[in-house]
Amino acid sequence: MPAPYRRLRPLAVLAAAVALALTGCAAAVPAAPAVPPPDPVTWTGCGPGLECGTLEVPQEYTDPGGPRVALAVMRHRATDPQRRIGTLFFNPGGPGVAATDTLRAMPATPGAPGTFGPDVLARFDVVAMDPRGVGASSGVRCRTDAERAEAAASTAADPALPGGAPLPTLLAEATALAEGCAAHQAPAFLASLSTDNVARDLDRLRAALGEETITYYGISYGTVVGPMYATLFPDRVRQMVLDAPVDTTLWTGDPLEFLDEVAVASERTLDAWFDACRTEGTAVCPVGDGDPAAAFDALVAGLERRPAPARAVEGLAPAGVVDGAMLLETARGAAGDRTLWPVLTTALATAQQGDGTLAHLLYRNLTVSPFGVPTATQEQHTAVRCADWTTPADVAAHTAAAERAVGHAPRIGTRAAYSALACAVWPAPNTDRVIAPLTGAGAPPTLVVGGRLDPVTPHTWAERTADTLEQAVLLTREGVGHGSYGTDPCVDAAVEATLLDTTLPAAGTVCTPPQATTRPGAVPGG
Structure with a gap:
């Protein structure tokens, strides 16, 4: 959960925040284990x-x-x-x-x-x-640096599809992530x-x-x-x-309901940005012509067809492109931080003009997401969730949850959909969690x-x-x-x-x- 907090130093405070038991029974709260006293910390x-x-x-x-x-x-x-x-x-x-x-x-x-x-x-x-x-x-590490960089620059995700890809692709990606985690560290760990x-x-x-x-x-x-x-x-x-x-x-x-409620919360903050943009007017918020939500949806669709180029920002982001899926994730993260609302306005306005630099910079720096993004932080995020969560192994349960999430949050629900799938195939069952x-x-x-x-x-x-x-x-x-x-x-x-x-x-x-x-x-x- 995007929580705290990596920061985009030249711009503003970045905010972001925000399953398991394939078999077995989880434990109730146990008595404190008898472990010898720890040694003092040497500072x-x-x-x-x-x-x-x-x-x-x-x-x-x-x-x-x-x-x-x-x-x-x-x-x-x-x-x-x-x-x-x-x-x-x-x-x-x-x-x-x-x-x-x-x-x-x-x-x-x-x-x-x-x-x-x-x-x-x-x-x-x-x-x-x-x-x-x-x-x-x-x-925890589950990918090589090269694999992580390739995933971060990928434009394969489709913002119109739950989870960003067809289900067989999502299952293959989830399995590869889980297997990568097990290859880099022991399942017992x-x-x-x-x-x-x-x-x-x-x-x-x-x-x-x-x-x-x-x-x-x-x-x-x-x-x-x-x-x-x-x-x-x-x-x-x-x-x-x-x-x-x-x-x-x-x-x-209930991690699937958990993710659904996170998607609804993110959708509400994005709607709040749309409402404020519309209320403040185009002289203040030049995104769309009085209907920023419609303009945003059109921009996401347009960038998915033809991504916008992004210049490198030294020390912060390489050159790249911004497609519709990246823009949706950028808006999700930035709309949830009131200090980034003005930056989001500029990022969307410049993306409308064909310049994806600021949107790409935000995307590369808003790295802690409750739905996962291709970074080392996401791998650690997933590993902890999978050790804690009671995640259904039945893919049909994830499909039903994906449909609910998209119904409850039409834009952000696609990001939440199937984001617990790695925990459904996790290689390290934890049967004694509290x-x-x-x-x-x-x-x-x-x-x-x-x-x-x-x-x-x-x-x-x-x-x-x-x-x-x-x-x-x-x-x-x-x-x-x-x-x-x-x-x-x-x-x-x-x-x-x-x-x-x-x-x-x-x-x-x-x-x-x-x-x-x-x-x-x-x-x-x-």
């Missing part, structure tokens, strides 16, 4: 204000003496150590986003969702852990990538740092890790904030922050998360965007009071940022 300097280290954990906690996994960890020490509260752990989402990369980039990304404010950085040691199979923690193991790893890190409890902030997929931790280790939670929460019941139990409700029973009250128009995690998921947790308070942020903390002063104040003082806002609090605009060159929030 070495790795950048301004940063320390890096490695934590070794069991590949399977049911076999403490078996194979080990080396996890990459990074720490930013509290800038006001005299007032230090403790350690703040965070997960920036994906799954597949490296937390260490996010922490390293944080000083250069003010205003991005999930960016900690100076008061938080002053009073906490902020610790990032790349989850197993992600980033520098033995990141792939089966160990489930979120319950990530939560256990987080507790090992807590112990290695000598902390009695943790303070936790998670965004997007990080809101699966958080409730899992609170459910397994409720007495070890000091405070928790869940931003842009995932419906954990759907995540583990599927019990993640209630966090016994943990302190959790702050749940949901965006009204979130393109990846719809607001209904925030409502369900607050209902599923034994103790939770829901805060709503109006408007478009995936993730709220770091983007709005009202949300920031509530989140930071929760993290710093364990003081939650009143239930039902609503924050309303300035209205987004499609005007090219506009400053977000200005």
